[in-house]
Amino acid sequence: MELEGFITNTIIEPFRIRSVEPIRFTTMEERKIKLKEAGYNPFLLKARDVLIDLLTDSGTGAMSSAQWSGMIASDESYAGSESYYKFESAVQDITGFKHVIPTHQGRAAENILFTTIAKQGDVIPNNTHFDTTRAHVEHNGAEALDLVIEEGKQPQKIHPFKGNMDTEKLEQTIAERGAENIPAIMLTATNNSGGGQPVSMRNIRDVSKIARKHGIPFFLDACRFAENCWFIKTREAGYENKSPIEIARRMFKYADGCTMSAKKDGMSNIGGFLALNDDELAKKCRSLTILTEGFPTYGGMAGYDMEAVAIGLYEALDEGYLRYRIRSTAYLGEKLQFAGISIVQPTGGHAVYIDAKSMLPHIPSLEYPAWSLTNALYLIGGIRAVEIGSVMFGLQPDGTEKPAAMELVRLAIPRRVYTQSHVDYLAEAVIHTYRQRNQLRGYKIVSEPTVLRHFSAQLEPI
Ligand code: F0G
Numbered sequence: 001m002e003l004e005g006f007i008t009n010t011i012i013e014p015f016r017i018r019s020v021e022p023i024r025f026t027t028m029e030e031r032k033i034k035l036k037e038a039g040y041n042p043f044l045l046k047a048r049d050v051l052i053d054l055l056t057d058s059g060t061g062a063m064s065s066a067q068w069s070g071m072i073a074s075d076e077s078y079a080g081s082e083s084y085y086k087f088e089s090a091v092q093d094i095t096g097f098k099h100v101i102p103t104h105q106g107r108a109a110e111n112i113l114f115t116t117i118a119k120q121g122d123v124i125p126n127n128t129h130f131d132t133t134r135a136h137v138e139h140n141g142a143e144a145l146d147l148v149i150e151e152g153k154q155p156q157k158i159h160p161f162k163g164n165m166d167t168e169k170l171e172q173t174i175a176e177r178g179a180e181n182i183p184a185i186m187l188t189a190t191n192n193s194g195g196g197q198p199v200s201m202r203n204i205r206d207v208s209k210i211a212r213k214h215g216i217p218f219f220l221d222a223c224r225f226a227e228n229c230w231f232i233k234t235r236e237a238g239y240e241n242k243s244p245i246e247i248a249r250r251m252f253k254y255a256d257g258c259t260m261s262a263k264k265d266g267m268s269n270i271g272g273f274l275a276l277n278d279d280e281l282a283k284k285c286r287s288l289t290i291l292t293e294g295f296p297t298y299g300g301m302a303g304y305d306m307e308a309v310a311i312g313l314y315e316a317l318d319e320g321y322l323r324y325r326i327r328s329t330a331y332l333g334e335k336l337q338f339a340g341i342s343i344v345q346p347t348g349g350h351a352v353y354i355d356a357k358s359m360l361p362h363i364p365s366l367e368y369p370a371w372s373l374t375n376a377l378y379l380i381g382g383i384r385a386v387e388i389g390s391v392m393f394g395l396q397p398d399g400t401e402k403p404a405a406m407e408l409v410r411l412a413i414p415r416r417v418y419t420q421s422h423v424d425y426l427a428e429a430v431i432h433t434y435r436q437r438n439q440l441r442g443y444k445i446v447s448e449p450t451v452l453r454h455f456s457a458q459l460e461p462i
Contacts, residue, residue: 011323011324011328013324013419014321014323014324015064015416018065025051026049031379031382034046034049039446039447039458040443040459040461041454041456041459042055042375042385044456045378049382050383051382051383052425052426054383054384054386054410054411054413054414054426055384055412056412057264057415058264059263059269060269061268061414061416061417062416062417063269063312066311067307067311067315070304070311072304074302074303074304074307077303078295079295080297081298081306082303083303083306083307084102084297084303086306086310087100087273090314091313092275094245094248094249094314094317095222095249095252095258096253097252097257098276098277098279099276099278099279099286101275101285101289101296101299102271102272102293102296102300102301102306103272103273103274103289103293103300103301104270104271105263105272106272107132107136108272108293108300109259109260109261109272109273110133111136111292112274112285112288112289112293113184113257113259114136114139115140115288116281117184117281118141118183119142120142121181122140122142122181122182122183123143123181123182124144125146125165125170125173125182125185126145126165126186127147127148127152127163127188127191127199128163128191128193128194129146129186129193130188130192130193130221131193133186147165147170148165148194152191152195152197153194155343155344155345155355155358155408156342156345156355157345158346160198160235160346161199161203161231161236162191162195162198163188163189163190163197164203165187165199165203167203170207174210179214179216182216183216184217185207185210185216186218187204187218187221187255188220189220189224189225189228190228190348192224192350195348195353196224196348196349196351197344201236201239201247204220204255217256217257218256219255219257220251220252221258221259221260222252222265223263223264223265224350225248225251225252225258225260226244226248226265226313226317227322227325227350228349229244229247229248229251230323230325230326230349231349232247233247234326243317243319244317244318244319256278257274257275257276257278258275258276259272259273259274262309262313264350265313266308266313266316267311267312267316268305271301271306271308273299321416328413329350330346330347331420332411332423332427333346335423335427336352336427336430339427342358342359343355344408350412351410351411352410353388353408353411354373354408355406356369356373356408356409357369357370357389357407359373359434359437360373360407360440362438363440363441363442364442365390365407367442367443367444367462368387368389368390368407368443368459369407369440369442370387370388370407370408370409371389371391371443371459372442372443372461373409373440374387375443376436377409377429377430380429380433381426381428381429381432383411383429383430387407387409388406388408389404389407391445391453391454392454395448395453399450442462443459444459444460445457445458445459446458446460
C-alpha cells in the first residue's frame with residue numbers, strides 16, 4: 001500500500017511548551033475597579049491584572065531552551081568575555097558589519113549614534129522614525145524627517161511594501177538641504193510607526209544607491225529585520241528560493257551600519273547593539289559607550305544577555321518560526337476583518353493595528369477614540385493594547401492639542417508566547433467589543449505630564 005504524504009493547511013506553533021507561566025483571570029467587575037484605580041490608563045495597570053498583554057512585542061518574548069542553556073554557560077568577565085565574542089560573531093555573521101557595539105537596548109544605540117553624528121541644522125530622513133529615534137535625533141538639534149511612500153499613510157490601501165521610502169522625495173531633500181547637512185539616511189525595517197509594514201529589497205537598494213552617490217552613510221533600524229526578510233521572501237520576485245539569512249545578509253550589505261533593539265528580533269528580554277563599518281566613527285561611538293553604557297565588550301548587557309541574543313538572532317531567522325510568526329499575526333487580522341473591523345492593511349509583522357477612527361465615528365479625535373477602545377478591550381476581555389493616536393501624539397510643544405493623523409489601537413504580539421486559542425479568544429473579545437461600539441464613550445484628560453504624556457496621564461470617561 002502506498003501512503004499519501006500529508007500537507008496541512010494548519011500552521012502549528014513550531015515549539016512545544018515545557019515551562020508555563022499562569023495567567024490570571026479576573027471578572028469584569030474587578031477590571032472596572034482596577035482601570036479606575038489606574039486613572040483609566042492601561043500603562044498604569046499592574047501586569048497581574050491583565051489576562052493577555054499586547055502592550056508591546058518588545059522584550060516580552062519567550063526564550064528557547066537553547067537560549068537558557070547558553071545563559072547558564074555565560075562568561076561574566078568585565079572585559080573580553082567569551083559571551084561577547086559569541087555575540088559579536090553572530091552579529092557579524094548576519095549583518096557583515098565590522099564593528100559591533102553592544103548596548104542595553106535599541107534607544108541606547110540611537111543615543112550613541114545620533115550624539116556622535118547629528119547636530120543643529122542637520123536633517124535625518126527615515127521612512128518613519130520610531131518615537132525614540134525621533135526623540136534622539138531632535139535631542140541633538142537635528143530634524144527627523146519622515147519620507148514614507150504615500151501608500152504607507154493610508155490604512156486601507158493594499159501595497160506589499162508600505163514601509164518603502166519615497167526615493168524622489170529623498171533626492172529632493174538632498175538637493176534642497178545639501179548632503180553635508182545629512183549625517184545619515186535611515187530605513188526602519190519593518191516600519192513600526194507605519195503599521196509594522198515591510199521595506200522591499202529594491203527600495204533598500206535604491207536608497208543605498210542614492211546615499212552612496214552623495215557620500216551619506218546609510219543605516220538600518222533593524223529591530224524587526226527578520227520579519228522584514230520573511231516579507232521579502234514571500235512578496236518580492238527573485239527571493240522565493242532564498243533563505244531568510246541570505247536575504248538578511250544582502251539587506252545589510254546595502255547599508256553602512258544599523259541600530260538594533262534585541263528585544264524584538266534578537267528574541268531576548270533586553271539588549272541591543274550598534275553595528276557599523278566606518279573605523280573612525282566606531283572609535284567615537286565606543287568612547288561614548290564607555291561613558292553611558294559600559295565597557296565596549298558588554299555595553300549595558302550581562303554576559304548571559306549577550307548569550308541570549310547571540311542564539312536568538314539565528315532563531316528569529318528560522319524559516320519555520322517566521323512562517324508561523326507572520327501567519328499567526330495575519331490570522332488575527334483576518335478574523336477581525338472578516339467581522340467587519342477595519343485594520344491597517346495588509347496586516348504587519350508584529351502587530352494588528354485597529355483603525356478606531358472608522359470604528360467609532362461618534363467619538364471626536366480629542367475625546368480619544370483609540371483610547372476608549374483600548375480601555376473597552378481591557379474591561380471586556382482583560383486585554384491590554386496600546387493607543388497610537390491623539391493621547392500619544394496630540395500634545396504640541398506649545399501646550400496646545402492637535403488631533404493625530406490616525407487613531408489606532410495596536411495589538412502587538414509577543415514572540416512565541418500565545419497560542420492559537422489565545423488568538424481565537426482575542427478575536428472573539430475584540431469582535432464582541434465591536435458589536436457594542438455605539439456604547440463606547442470618549443475620555444478627557446484630568447492630569448498629564450508635559451512630555452510623553454500617554455505613559456502617565458490620568459483620564460476620566462466623559
Ligand atoms: N526602533 C523601533 C522601530 C522600535 O520599534 C523600537 C521600540 C525602538 C527603535 C527602540 O528600542 O525599546 O529597545 O529602546 N519599540 C517598542 C515598541 C518599545 O513597543 O514598539 P528599545
